Amino acid sequence: MNAFQTAAGATTELLLLPNGEILVHNLTPAMATLLAELNPADRPMRERAAVSEACAKPVQLRKHPDEAIG
Amino acid sequence: MNLAASGIRVAPPNEGRVSRRALARARVPLAHAALRRCHLCEHHCGVDRSAGQRGLCHAGPQARVFSAQVEVSDELQLIPVFAIALSGCDLRCDFCITGSESWNPRAGQPLLPEEIARRAADALDLGCRSIMILGGEPTIHLPGVLEIVANLPDDATLIWKTNAHASTQARSLLEGLFDIWLADYKFGNDSCAQRLSGTPDYTRIVRQNLDWAARHSELIVRHLLMPGHLECCWTAVAQWIATELPGVKANLRCGFWPAWQAARHQELRGPVAVSESERAWEMAQDLGLNLIA
Numbered sequence: 001m002n003a004f005q006t007a008a009g010a011t012t013e014l015l016l017l018p019n020g021e022i023l024v025h026n027l028t029p030a031m032a033t034l035l036a037e038l039n040p041a042d043r044p045m046r047e048r049a050a051v052s053e054a055c056a057k058p059v060q061l062r063k064h065p066d067e068a069i070g
Numbered sequence: 071m072n073l074a075a076s077g078i079r080v081a082p083p084n085e086g087r088v089s090r091r092a093l094a095r096a097r098v099p100l101a102h103a104a105l106r107r108c109h110l111c112e113h114h115c116g117v118d119r120s121a122g123q124r125g126l127c128h129a130g131p132q133a134r135v136f137s138a139q140v141e142v143s144d145e146l147q148l149i150p151v152f153a154i155a156l157s158g159c160d161l162r163c164d165f166c167i168t169g170s171e172s173w174n175p176r177a178g179q180p181l182l183p184e185e186i187a188r189r190a191a192d193a194l195d196l197g198c199r200s201i202m203i204l205g206g207e208p209t210i211h212l213p214g215v216l217e218i219v220a221n222l223p224d225d226a227t228l229i230w231k232t233n234a235h236a237s238t239q240a241r242s243l244l245e246g247l248f249d250i251w252l253a254d255y256k257f258g259n260d261s262c263a264q265r266l267s268g269t270p271d272y273t274r275i276v277r278q279n280l281d282w283a284a285r286h287s288e289l290i291v292r293h294l295l296m297p298g299h300l301e302c303c304w305t306a307v308a309q310w311i312a313t314e315l316p317g318v319k320a321n322l323r324c325g326f327w328p329a330w331q332a333a334r335h336q337e338l339r340g341p342v343a344v345s346e347s348e349r350a351w352e353m354a355q356d357l358g359l360n361l362i363a
């Protein structure tokens with residue numbers, strides 16, 4: 001788990017299509033990592049997961065009073 | 071609005087003559103004043119938002135935030151991005167993926183510029199590559215936007231995510247503040263724009279904004295391919311980009327999501343067919359577009 005994955009209130013929306021395709025809106029680093037693990041053949045998702053991991057540092061986002069936004 | 075007459079010098083981002091923070095801070099009073107006779111977007115409602123009047127966007131003087139988080143769904147050169155989404159929009163796209171927030175400027179929480187800027191700076195410290203201000207449509211909330219920018223680090227990469235429906239006045243208030251304009255070019259003709267978003271004179275306005283953005287910052291043009299709109303919309307958009315903005319980065323998005331009130335339109339009740347996506351990509355390549363992911 002990277003630093004961004006601990007951010008409270010982060011939201012991703014998923015739409016599952018009848019053919020098994022998944023559409024994603026507001027993709028968070030945590031969801032990118034999860035989706036990349038679910039389908040390792042999805043190269044674009046792997047790229048996004050990799051960016052998430054590469055840029056994360058082992059510290060957490062601080063919680064703020066308006067953290068519930070979103 | 072004549073910025074020269076107001077004594078404000080305009081400098082490109084990070085150029086150093088005037089700090090971006092200072093530039094934004096100096097423009098805050100001008101943006102607040104603009105709300106008294108609002109012409110920030112090309113609807114030119116002319117209402118006094120400060121006095122409680124509402125135009126087509128229904129927005130008042132106070133911006134609100136419906137999402138503020140780190141995301142990796144935007145262009146690879148931008149991510150991870152700290153995305154600040156402001157409620158309300160001046161367009162009424164029936165297929166809007168954030169319709170409940172974009173059509174309602176009262177959604178979310180009141181914008182606290184210093185607080186949100188501090189969170190954005192935290193995200194940069196953690197490795198975020200950029201900060202994006204979006205909506206809804208952020209143009210209608212320029213006072214709040216300028217207050218955010220006035221509290222952000224001068225060396226941060228700032229992205230302006232817009233529907234490209236801003237007025238000349240709004241652009242003058244934005245000049246020199248954002249490194250990248252990430253602009254939607256949604257419709258290839260005025261008929262589709264009117265029918266799907268209630269926007270008149272769309273083509274002239276969006277092209278004017280894109281021309282301006284290309285001259286004042288880095289520009290990335292996005293087009294969301296809609297089912298049944300390959301010929302009428304994407305073809306026209308792609309050809310115009312190829313002709314008028316050669317080399318400008320373009321992002322063709324094929325993951326249409328039949329959201330919000332898309333079902334009002336027969337052709338928008340499902341996703342884009344694979345065959346349509348493939349044809350759209352082929353067309354882009356044939357035209358030599360600078361496609362990015």
